Every structure is written in C-alpha cells, then in structure tokens.
Amino acid sequence: xxxxxxxxxxxxxxxxxLYVTLIGAFKTTTDIIRTPLSLTRLTFDNMIKIFSDSNHxxxxxxxxxxxxTSISVCSVLIISPMAGYYIARSKKKRSELLTMxxxxxxxxxxxxxxxxxxxxxxxxxxxxxxxxxxxxxxxxVFVLILFAKFIVTIPTALEESAYIDGxxxxxxxxxxxxxxLKPMIATAIIIDxxxxxxxxxxxxxxxxTFKTITYGIYVANSVENADYGYILGFVLLASIPIVILFLFxxxxxxxxxxxxxxxx
Amino acid sequence: xxxxxIPLYFxxxxxxxxxxxxxxxxxxxxxxxxxxxxxxxxxxxxxxxNYTRIFKxxxxxxxxLVMIKYSVMMVFAGQLISLLLxxxxxxxxAINNIFxxxxxxxxxxxxxxxxxxxxVIYSYNGPLNVILDQLGLGFxxxxxxxxxxxALASIVVVGVxxxxxxxxxxYMNALLTIPAEIYESANIDGAKPFSLFFKITLxxxxxxxxxxxxxxxxxxxxxxEKMLIxxxxxxxxxxxxxxxxxxxxxxxxxxxxxxxxxAVILLILVATITYxxxxxxxxxxxxx
Numbered sequence: 240x241x242x243x244x245x246x247x248x249x250x251x252x253x254x255x256x257l258y259v260t261l262i263g264a265f266k267t268t269t270d271i272i273r274t275p276l277s278l279t280r281l282t283f284d285n286m287i288k289i290f291s292d293s294n295h296x297x298x299x300x301x302x303x304x305x306x307x308t309s310i311s312v313c314s315v316l317i318i319s320p321m322a323g324y325y326i327a328r329s330k331k332k333r334s335e336l337l338t339m340x341x342x343x344x345x346x347x348x349x350x351x352x353x354x355x356x357x358x359x360x361x362x363x364x365x366x367x368x369x370x371x372x373x374x375x376x377x378x379x380v381f382v383l384i385l386f387a388k389f390i391v392t393i394p395t396a397l398e399e400s401a402y403i404d405g406x407x408x409x410x411x412x413x414x415x416x417x418x419x420l421k422p423m424i425a426t427a428i429i430i431d432x433x434x435x436x437x438x439x440x441x442x443x444x445x446x447x448t449f450k451t452i453t454y455g456i457y458v459a460n461s462v463e464n465a466d467y468g469y470i471l472g473f474v475l476l477a478s479i480p481i482v483i484l485f486l487f488x489x490x491x492x493x494x495x496x497x498x499x500x501x502x503x
Numbered sequence: 504x505x506x507x508x509i510p511l512y513f514x515x516x517x518x519x520x521x522x523x524x525x526x527x528x529x530x531x532x533x534x535x536x537x538x539x540x541x542x543x544x545x546x547x548x549x550x551x552x553n554y555t556r557i558f559k560x561x562x563x564x565x566x567x568l569v570m571i572k573y574s575v576m577m578v579f580a581g582q583l584i585s586l587l588l589x590x591x592x593x594x595x596x597a598i599n600n601i602f603x604x605x606x607x608x609x610x611x612x613x614x615x616x617x618x619x620x621x622x623v624i625y626s627y628n629g630p631l632n633v634i635l636d637q638l639g640l641g642f643x644x645x646x647x648x649x650x651x652x653x654a655l656a657s658i659v660v661v662g663v664x665x666x667x668x669x670x671x672x673x674y675m676n677a678l679l680t681i682p683a684e685i686y687e688s689a690n691i692d693g694a695k696p697f698s699l700f701f702k703i704t705l706x707x708x709x710x711x712x713x714x715x716x717x718x719x720x721x722x723x724x725x726x727x728e729k730m731l732i733x734x735x736x737x738x739x740x741x742x743x744x745x746x747x748x749x750x751x752x753x754x755x756x757x758x759x760x761x762x763x764x765x766a767v768i769l770l771i772l773v774a775t776i777t778y779x780x781x782x783x784x785x786x787x788x789x790x791x
Contacts (some may be wrong), residue, residue, distance in 0.1 A: 245591055246602065253605045256620050256664065263623070271623075275630035322517035337514070344525040348725040348773060351766035354759050356524065357529035358542035375682045378520040408509055436507050437613035438729055440613040444754070456615045457732065460622075467623045474616045485611050489604060492611060497672040 241456060260476035263471040271467045285472035295459065297476065300452040304436055307451060311376035311435040312428055318378060320420055322410055323386025328395070339388065344380045353444060360445050367449045375441055379431045386405075389423045390416065429488070433496075436481060452477045526765035535762035541757040553764035563765065565740060566748035569655065572600050573744055574723040576659045577666075581713075581719060585662060587668025589628045596745025603671070610668035618732040621661045622648070625733075648734050658742055670715050678704070706789045711782030717777060724773050745769055 263271045265281040326337045356375075365371035393416065401411045417452055437455040450458070459473045485492050536554070539547040557563050588606055591600045593646035608619055624631050632644045647657040681704065689699055703714075727746035730736060736743040738753060743751070749769065753762035 245587070249591075249602055251590070252664070253609065256617075258625055259516065259624060260620050263630075271630065272633060277632050309767065318516040318520070321513040322628065325514040328509055341521060344521060346721060346773065346777070347525065347529060348746065348766060348769050350725070350727070350746060350753070350772055351532040351763065352525060352528035353750070353764060354542060354753045355528035355535065355764075358531070358759070359528065361543065374520060374523045378517055378524070380521065381523075383517060393554075412513075423518045433611060437615075439613060439615040453613045453615045456619055457615075460619060465626070467626075467629070470619055470623055474619050477614045479611050481611055482608065485608070486604075489607075491609060493603075493672055496610070497669055497676070 254336075260471050260474055263467060264475040265472075266468055268467045268469075271471075282483070285468040287477065288469060289459075289472050295450070295455055297452070297455065298377055299409065300450050300455040303449055304451040305452070307372060307376060307442075307449075308432050308435045308447075310372055312377075314373060314377040315379045315382055315427060315431045315464060316424060317320075319383045319386050320417065320424075321412070322383055322392075323390050324416060326383075326387040327393075328398075329392035334387070338384065341380050348442070353440070356374055367446060370403070371445065375445060376435050382427045385426065385430075386420070386423060389420070395418055401455050425491055429492055429495040433481065433492075525711050532668055532763045532766060535760050536767050538760040539758075540760045542753075542759040549760065550606060553761050554768075556761065557765055557768060562740065562743070562748060567742075568743040568745065569726060569742065570726075570744035573655060573659065573718060573726065573742075576656065577662050577723045577726075578716065578719050580659060581663050581666055581670060585667045585715065586674050588667060588671040589674035589678060592671070594676050606671055607667045607668035612665070614665065614728050615732060617665045618661060618729055621657075621664070622733055625657055646738075649738050651738045654734055654737045654742045658733055661729055661733065662726075663725070666719070669721070673711055673715045674708065677708040680711075681707045708789075709784060709788050713781070713788075716755070716784070717780050720780060721773055724776065725769070745772075 259271075259275055261276070262281065264276060265283065267280075267282060267284060267330050270280050274425075287297045298488055321459065324335050330339065349421075357481055360371060367375070397415050398411055401415055406414075437453060442449065442454045443457065456470070456473045456477055523698070535542065537550055538547045538550065539545070539553075555716050592606075594600050623629050627631075627644075627646055627649070631647065635641055635643050645653055648654050685703060685707070689703055694703075717775070725746050726744060728745060730742045731750065732749040734742045738746055746769065749762050749765045750759050752765070
C-alpha cells in the first residue's frame with residue numbers, strides 16, 4: 240500500500256538523521272564513518288572531550304543560553320500582553336495602523352537590519368550588555384500580534400462593568416484580563432523561548448563574547464575540523480533540553496507554533 | 504469605548520524596543536545604502552552609485568538566480584510534501600500522532616543543530632555515502648555539498664527536513680475546516696476520489712495554502728543561514744543566494760553601504776513577490 244511506503248519513507252527521512260546523531264554523539268569518528276547505524280562500540284569519549292574543553296566551556300554556554308532565554312521570555316511576557324491589550328481595545332483605525340506597523344518587522348529581510356544593528360551595537364557599546372539583550376530579545380512581534388488578536392476575542396462586558404464600579408485601567412488589566420490570558424501566556428513562553436534558545440545568527444553577530452550553546456555548535460565545528468563525534472555530541476547537547484520539553488508538551492508546542500497562523 | 508482610554512505606557516515599551524531593533528536599523532540601512540561605508544569609521548557619500556553598481560555586478564545577478572532557484576525548489580518541494588504529509592496523517596489516532604511528532608521534531612531544533620547534522624551526513628565519508636556503499640549503491644555517491652550540481656538541492660533537502668512539520672500542521676488544520684457534509688453530498692453525487700480532491704478539497708484549502716505559500720516564500724527568499732553553515736556560499740558560488748551574498752559582502756568585505764543597497768533591493772523584491780502572490784490567491788479563493 241502506498242500509505243505503508245510513505246510511512247516508511249517518513250521514518251527513514253525524519254528519524255534517520257536524528258538516530259544517527261543520537262548514537263553518533265557516542266561514537267568515535269572512525270566508527271561513525273565505518274558503521275554509522277550500528278549500536279556497537281559506544282563511548283563517552285566525545286562527551287568527556289566536550290565537557291572538559293577549556294576553550295569552550297559548555298556550562299558557560301548553557302548558562303548563557305538559559306540567561307538569554309529567561310530574560311527574553313520575562314520581557315516578552317511583561318510587555319506583550321499590555322501592548323496587545325492596547326491594540327485590541329483601540330479604535331479600528333488605530334489598531335489597524337499599529338498592526339501594520341508591527342507586521343512590517345516580520346516581513347523585512349534580516350540582512351537589512353543586521354548590519355546597522357551591528358554598527359549600532361559597537362558604536363553604543365551595547366555588546367554583551369543587558370540593554371543590548373533587551374533590544375534584541377525583549378520583544379517578539381509574532382507574540383505581540385498573537386496577544387492582540389487573542390484579546391480582541393475577549394468580550395468587553397467584564398471591563399465595562401469593572402469601569403462602572405470605578406476600577407482603574409491598570410487594575411482592570413491586572414485583575415480581569417491577565418487571568419484570562421493564561422493559555423496565551425503558555426504559547427508565548429514556548430514561541431519566544433524556542434526562538435531565543437535556538438537563535439544563532441544574532442548571538443554570532445551581536446553577542447560575540449556572550450557565547451550561547453548554538454554559537455557553540457558553530458565554533459565547535461571550525462575548531463575540531465571533521466571530528467564528527469564531537470560535532471554530533473554538541474548538537475545533541477544543544478537539542479536535548481528542547482526535545483525533552485517538546486515530548487512532554489507536544490500539544491502546547493504545536494498549537495503555539497502554528498495556531499497563530501491558522502486563526503489568522 | 505465605554506471605558507477609559509488605555510494609558511500610553513501600555514504600549515510604549517513594545518514600541519520603543521521595536522523602533523530600536525527594527526525601524527531604526529531599517530532607516531539606517533537605507534541611509535548606509537547611499538554611502539561607501541564600513542559601518543564604523545569610513546563614510547563617503549556616493550548617492551545612488553551603490554545601486555547602479557548592483558546592476559553591473561555579475562555576482563548579484565547570479566546570486567539572484569540562485570535565490571530564485573532555491574525558493575522555487577523549496578516552496579514546491581516543501582509545500583507538496585507538507586500537503587502529502589497532512590493528507591496522510593490528518594486523522595486522529597496514536598499511530599498518526601507518533602508520525603506527526605516525528606515530522607515536527609526537526610522544526611523545534613535549532614537551525615544550526617539541524618544543519619550540522621546534515622553537514623556530517625552529507626560529508627564524503629559521512630553516513631549517507633557510507634550507507635549507499637553498504638547497500639551496494641556506491642555509484643550514487645557524490646559530494647553532496649561539494650559538487651556544484653548537487654549542493655543547492657542538498658540544501659533544499661535540509662530545508663524540507665526542518666520546515667515541513669509546520670506546513671503539515673497548517674494543511675491539516677485547513678483540511679479539518681472543510682465540513683464533512685460537503686464530502687457526503689459529493690459522494691452521493693458519485694464523485695471519484697481524485698476529482699473529489701482536486702475540485703473540492705483543494706479549492707477549499709486555498710486560504711490555508713495561501714498562508715503557507717506566502718510565508719514560505721518570504722522566508723525562503725531571505726534565506727542565508729543554511730548556506731552559511733552548510734556550504735558558505737557553496738562550491739563556486741552555486742549556493743550563494745542573494746541573502747547570502749549580502750551577508751558575505753557586509754561581514755567579510757565590510758562594504759556595508761553596498762550590502763545595504765542590495766538589501767533594499769531584496770526588500771523590494773520580497774514585497775513585490777508577496778503582493779502578487781497574495782493577489783493570485785485572493786482571486787482563486789472560493790466560497791461554497
């Protein structure tokens with residue numbers, strides 16, 4: 240049956256590389272070359288090499304990645320719901336204008352912003368500072384627009400009665416809207432967390448001294464040229480945290496990463 | 504609105520950050536494109552000279568061609584496979600779920616991670632060629648990333664590996680929005696599965712298809728990260744897309760002004776193509 244053949248192809252194509260990586264991380268390079276698929280002669284040599292490499296401290300890289308991701312997620316969770324609320328409750332013209340304003344950012348090629356940002360960063364001495372991180376990762380436009388669209392679907396009745404009872408806008412936002420945003424907040428954490436953790440280009444060009452784990456993979460390759468075991472080990476270490484999270488929170492991940500596009 | 508206007512500070516942080524990281528850099532980019540500059544110290548006003556240079560630059564044109572080749576391959580291969588995967592695994596069930604998870608796993612990995620996995624696999628002594636040998640198919644061995652004939656296609660494969668998960672979910676949701684009654688009435692009228700698909704399913708999926716196509720196109724036209732990691736522009740520039748060429752010129756040669764001018768051209772290109780794609784899909788949207 241065609242379905243069977245297709246299923247087989249899917250398994251080979253999608254899990255093959257992952258399998259090769261999983262076991263390759265625990266094999267010597269010569270073994271990867273000779274027997275890429277077999278489970279024999281597994282060794283921890285690569286792991287030992289990676290964890291004891293004095294030039295590229297992997298713990299530091301993990302720490303940096305976690306730091307960047309945490310800062311980003313916190314910042315995004317603070318400013319996106321508020322901004323989304325503002326856009327959602329604005330009059331049509333203003334909300335359309337604001338939405339277009341932010342959408343531009345999603346369409347623009349990164350090439351046009353990357354080099355000016357590099358100049359900006361070097362001239363203003365933002366490399367490796369908290370401000371630099373906030374500028375680059377503090378806002379996630381996609382998340383912002385998702386919040387705006389989501390809040391639009393919340394009926395205004397609750398806010399109106401709260402206002403009549405004399406509530407202030409910030410109070411209203413904090414006590415009424417925020418609790419309703421919980422599912423969206425989970426989605427936002429996943430979208431932004433994933434985005435920041437996986438990002439490679441921006442750490443490469445803007446945060447040179449602040450090495451993240453994705454940057455580590457890239458550097459690991461140039462240093463240990465053609466040491467496949469080492470490279471795959473690094474790839475594994477960089478991906479395992481997210482893969483594990485993903486396997487436990489599958490539905491959240493998938494809905495979050497694609498839900499925005501569907502509800503349109 | 505019956506209640507108080509929301510204070511400006513609700514949206515101020517977002518706007519400030521957005522200005523700093525997107526709007527101002529874009530404007531600076533436009534500004535740089537009129538200069539011969541390295542972004543740091545050298546600033547010589549040259550007006551539109553960068554732009555006229557672009558049209559005489561042979562590598563610009565070849566990079567544009569490579570970009571178009573890459574995008575066409577990516578969009579068609581990617582969308583087709585996404586659609587097929589959606590059709591295969593749309594129904595509920597534990598087995599389908601496992602397959603969907605498998606397909607989606609590469610999506611959540613970092614692009615660097617996925618690219619390096621394939622870099623290892625594609626190397627001449629890497630798993631792909633070794634397995635081909637072991638299967639007695641040694642004659643199929645090539646330098647997947649080192650042969651100008653195959654390098655670009657090899658990169659497309661990586662793109663498919665990494666990207667179809669999202670497409671699959673998008674198409675699945677598009678499929679699920681089609682009310683069951685339409686299929687029932689079509690069956691009553693005696694429709695065959697093939698025509699059923701092409702005349703009913705596909706047209707009704709057009710909104711979903713358009714989103715998938717348009718975002719895929721935009722992302723593929725700008726692409727340079729894969730090329731940077733896998734081939735660094737590739738054997739004899741065969742994988743140097745416009746996106747990559749711009750990055751190379753800006754970071755290697757520090758011709759920031761020239762690179763910015765090309766980036767502006769790229770922006771115009773992306774906007775134009777997106778506009779026409781949107782029009783195309785809008786005109787084909789049906790409502791039953």
